[in-house]
Each structure stands twice: as structure tokens, then as C-alpha cells.
Amino acid sequence: MLGAIGLDERHEAAYRALVAIGAGEVADLAHRLALPEPETEQALRRLERQGLAAQSSSRAGRWVAAPPAVALGALLTQHRHRLEQAELAAVLLAEEYRAEAAEPAVHDLIEVVTGADAVAHRFLQLQLGATEEVCALVTGEPVAVTGQENEAEDRAASRGVGYRVVIEREVLAEPAALAELSAALGRQERVRVTERLPTKLVIADRTLAMVPLTGRGAAPAALVVHASGLLESLMGLFEAVWREGLPLRLGADGTTVREDGAPGPDAIDLEILSLLLAGMTDASVAKQLDLGLRTVQRRVKGLMELSGVTTRLQLGWHAYERGWVARTPGT
Structure with a gap:
């Protein structure tokens, strides 16, 4: 019955026997299970690793069963989580398979x-x-x-x-x-x-x-x-x-x-561009032109959208190509 959470028949039998007596020696459990003592102790060690049994702290050689509601509940929770992960993996694999099957050939x-x-x-x-x-x-x-x-x-x-x-x-x-x-x-x-x-x-x-x-x-x-x-x-x-x-x-x-005429920058935009291309920061440009920092940044963003570019480096190149700002003499 407990095979779904990783216990085979022998380990389940050992746990049931330990639960029945509450606590016991290896010899007592071996007698109940009709198993050699080494195999019984091996089964108890496995139960210990799964949190279903523990050695008594008051008496050496004596084993105590963990409360089933707590110990088995923890194992059930772990297995539910693993099943949920497996179900999710199955769904993702199914979607990947369908996408691959639906992907049109190059031709x-x-x-x-x-x-x-x-x-x-x-x-x-x-x-x-x-x-x-x-x-x-x-x-x-x-x-x-x-x-x-x-x-x-x-x-x-x-x-x-x-x-x-x-x-x-x-x-x-x-x-x-x-x-x-x-x-x-x-x-x-x-x-x-x-x-x-x-x-x-x-x-x-x-x-x-x-x-x-x-x-x-x-x-x-x-x-x-x-x-x-x-x-x-x-x-x-x-x-x-x-x-x-x-x-x-x-x-x-x-x-x-x-x-209509092509949209372009106004006089303030051109001043901002010139100062930025001269190496000034947004904050310095805002102070120089007596503008708010956000105003400068908003206008620069607008110029980038107008130019269809995504970086300020591209904006500078675009500004030179469109003649929005003058090139340095001799270049």
C-alpha cells in the first residue's frame, strides 16, 4: 500500500511492525518479520533515512516508530511535489512536440x-x-x-x-x-x-x-x-x-x-543635441539651458523616436546625417 511513496513490501512490513509495538529491539522485530537480524537492521536503517524510524536516545539498540501522520504526511507531500513537477514537464514537452510538428517546412x-x-x-x-x-x-x-x-x-x-x-x-x-x-x-x-x-x-x-x-x-x-x-x-x-x-x-x-514638411527638432532640441554631442551630461545640459532634468531626458527620448534609433550613439550619427547639428570644421 505504501509503495507509491517509495516503500517496498519488506520496508513497509518493518514499519508496520514497529508501529504495532511502538518501540522494540532488532531481535524482537526480526522475530516478528521472520527475517535475519542483519536484514532487519538494514530495513530499519532505510526507514531511519526516510524519517519513519529512529534509534531510542534512552536505550541503545532500541528503535522507535515515527508518528505515521507526521512521517507519512511528509513523504506524501514530497511525492506530490515530484508528481506536479513531472506533470509540468509532460505539459511542456507536449507543447514543444506540438510546436515542432506544427512548424512549417522551409518551402x-x-x-x-x-x-x-x-x-x-x-x-x-x-x-x-x-x-x-x-x-x-x-x-x-x-x-x-x-x-x-x-x-x-x-x-x-x-x-x-x-x-x-x-x-x-x-x-x-x-x-x-x-x-x-x-x-x-x-x-x-x-x-x-x-x-x-x-x-x-x-x-x-x-x-x-x-x-x-x-x-x-x-x-x-x-x-x-x-x-x-x-x-x-x-x-x-x-x-x-x-x-x-x-x-x-x-x-x-x-x-x-x-x-506636410518632415517633422524635425525645434530650437531647444537642437541646443540639447549640440551640448550632448559636446560631451555634457543630461544634468549639465539641464542646468545650462535652465530646464528640468526630466525635460531634457524626455526631449532626447522624443528625438530617438523621431529618428527611429535605440541608442544615443545612433542619435548622434543621425543628427549629423540629417544636418540637425554642424560637423566640426575639417571633418
Whole structure:
């Protein structure tokens, strides 16, 4: 009965015999168990290690049983804990096994879609399947997707899907471009413009992307990329282009579209940058400009977010590249 907590039949019998008599000599227990005295003493030593028996402090050679409620309760608690750990390990292994079994093969991470109809259909599927955000780079080159695109955007936007779109400036000169952009901005889409884009691209919910495979004049074909390192790289490309683009806004009449100036640091930001690049600490800059320390740190954080960088070293490089601060003469 006590095998579940690590006692075999002989040790359980020895403990039961000791409990029955309360305390006894090795010879008495050997007689009750019908075992040789050396084997009986060996069993008692094992019970002692498990906290079920102890040698009497008042009489040498005499053994006393530990109270079952205390001794067996402690063993039960230990075994329950081990079982709980084993159950947890089993659950984790099962999850790992399922994840490994569900991990797509490398060739399943990429789809090749060919033909104008197939490319257009996959593009619309991508938008209609989005639940959070669609990010897109739109060039001025001909595309296989036309008419139904606006309808797909309308339906996605009505479900609360956000849009971030960067377009090439030459797109603004295309027929009906301004009307379509006005409609997009009216749907609360965020649109930016840049001089040149490296490729067309659409990404849905950061889990699925689509890029063209063929150039001008060739039969339409596209690459659909599932969650992978390649998709993360494409998302990084979009974010880099997005940071460089100029926002498009609706004009005062609600129909015309205009470009906003690129956001940049104000005069105080430039002073803070200059002093920091000169080697001053945040506290010294705050004292020099009569600002609070938290104000300085908040403005530096804002400049890092504006620049899309994560370290102050990167911010310094970005500030020089953008002309926010002057380089040292001769460099």
C-alpha cells in the first residue's frame, strides 16, 4: 500500500511492525518479520533515512516508530511535489512536440503566385484577411491589381483595420490618383510620400507579405512570404521607408491632398543635441539651458523616436546625417 511513496513490501512490513509495538529491539522485530537480524537492521536503517524510524536516545539498540501522520504526511507531500513537477514537464514537452510538428517546412514559408488574376486575387485576400494593420509600399509602375482594391480597403477599414501606405511622388501625377488618395485619407489611412521606393510591398498584420517577382513588361508574378526571418526583414524595410516619408494630409476643402514638411527638432532640441554631442551630461545640459532634468531626458527620448534609433550613439550619427547639428570644421 505504501509503495507509491517509495516503500517496498519488506520496508513497509518493518514499519508496520514497529508501529504495532511502538518501540522494540532488532531481535524482537526480526522475530516478528521472520527475517535475519542483519536484514532487519538494514530495513530499519532505510526507514531511519526516510524519517519513519529512529534509534531510542534512552536505550541503545532500541528503535522507535515515527508518528505515521507526521512521517507519512511528509513523504506524501514530497511525492506530490515530484508528481506536479513531472506533470509540468509532460505539459511542456507536449507543447514543444506540438510546436515542432506544427512548424512549417522551409518551402512552406514562401508561395509563388503567377498570372494577373492569381496575383490580384491573392492581393485582395491579403487585405480582406487582415485584422489589425496593412502596410504597403506603392510605386508608379503598372500593377495587376486595379478596380477591387478600393472596395477591399473600404471593407477592411470598416472592420477597424489600420493602413499605413508610402507612395512614390510620381504616383501623385497619375490620373485619378488624388481622388483615390483623398478617399484613403478620408478613411483615416495614414499616407506618406517619398521620392523613390525600392519595390512594391504589402504586409498584413506583420504575418504575411507580398512582393512582386517580375519587372516591367513580364507576366505578373508575386512572392507571398509567411512569418519568417525574411518577413521580419521586409517589415524592417517598410519601417525604414516610413520614417523617411513626408506625411500626406487633406487640404482645407477636404478633397485636395498636400504634403506636410518632415517633422524635425525645434530650437531647444537642437541646443540639447549640440551640448550632448559636446560631451555634457543630461544634468549639465539641464542646468545650462535652465530646464528640468526630466525635460531634457524626455526631449532626447522624443528625438530617438523621431529618428527611429535605440541608442544615443545612433542619435548622434543621425543628427549629423540629417544636418540637425554642424560637423566640426575639417571633418
